[in-house]
Amino acid sequence: MSFLDDVPWNGDGLIAAFAQDAKSGRVLTVAWMNREALKETSERGEAVYWSRSRRKLWRKGEESGHVQKVREVGIDCDADAILLKVEQVGGIACHTGRESCFFRKLENGRWVTIDPVLKDPSVIYKK
Amino acid sequence: MSFLDDVPWNGDGLIAAFAQDAKSGRVLTVAWMNREALKETSERGEAVYWSRSRRKLWRKGEESGHVQKVREVGIDCDADAILLKVEQVGGIACHTGRESCFFRKLENGRWVTIDPVLKDPSVIYKK
Numbered sequence: 001m002s003f004l005d006d007v008p009w010n011g012d013g014l015i016a017a018f019a020q021d022a023k024s025g026r027v028l029t030v031a032w033m034n035r036e037a038l039k040e041t042s043e044r045g046e047a048v049y050w051s052r053s054r055r056k057l058w059r060k061g062e063e064s065g066h067v068q069k070v071r072e073v074g075i076d077c078d079a080d081a082i083l084l085k086v087e088q089v090g091g092i093a094c095h096t097g098r099e100s101c102f103f104r105k106l107e108n109g110r111w112v113t114i115d116p117v118l119k120d121p122s123v124i125y126k127k
Numbered sequence: 128m129s130f131l132d133d134v135p136w137n138g139d140g141l142i143a144a145f146a147q148d149a150k151s152g153r154v155l156t157v158a159w160m161n162r163e164a165l166k167e168t169s170e171r172g173e174a175v176y177w178s179r180s181r182r183k184l185w186r187k188g189e190e191s192g193h194v195q196k197v198r199e200v201g202i203d204c205d206a207d208a209i210l211l212k213v214e215q216v217g218g219i220a221c222h223t224g225r226e227s228c229f230f231r232k233l234e235n236g237r238w239v240t241i242d243p244v245l246k247d248p249s250v251i252y253k254k
Contacts, residue, residue, distance in 0.1 A: 002237060003238055018208070025153070026152070030203055042233060042236075073232060073233040075229065075232075077228040078228075080157050081145070095204065098204075102203050104201060105202075111202055
């Protein structure tokens with residue numbers, strides 16, 4: 001499909017992909033997609049990534065139930081990154097049980113955690 | 128500095144860095160930082176990136192005047208990416224003269240441009 005051919009996949013066949021809450025605008029996650037992941041994301045309307053550690057497609061929420069329903073798929077000027085606008089099911093995007101993976105900010109030369117854990121990961125991941 | 132040591136710089140010594148409008152939440156740009164760029168960003172309070180094509184520090188806005196004033200520096204759970212919340216001077220972040228680099232979205236299997244050019248790039252880049 002043409003939109004897949006328009007992506008200048010990197011040496012590993014990947015592109016960075018991040019997800020933003022469609023309503024609040026909060027950036028939730030950053031991950032990677034290969035061609036198959038982007039194709040499946042566009043077909044299913046749910047975020048599918050490529051897990052570099054597990055070396056397989058990762059259908060976000062397949063274990064946790066924290067699916068990302070995709071409202072819009074964007075791409076930047078030089079096609080460096082995919083931007084998903086999503087509805088985050090369960091309100092938890094991060095494997096740490098927080099709303100967003102971006103739960104640390106720089107304060108006086110240190111990374112400080114600014115978000116609470118909403119759900120214990122041991123409860124989210126029962127396997 | 129400790130916060131720089133906390134970043135697992137990739138094989139090229141880089142980390143992805145994207146900038147989001149601090150008020151509207153719109154994602155504006157995606158670029159790369161090396162250690163020096165992140166250090167300088169935190170010190171100057173203005174976004175400094177590493178230009179992979181020019182292989183040098185890129186002080187965003189040095190030619191265009193479209194500086195990104197940094198309001199917050201965030202990092203994700205596994206330190207894959209930096210998230211800047213910025214005030215975009217001039218209201219134009221993209222070298223194409225658009226507000227955001229993410230000016231294309233997927234519609235019916237094609238990338239469609241959804242944003243107007245606010246200023247002709249030949250006017251922005253006079254050199």
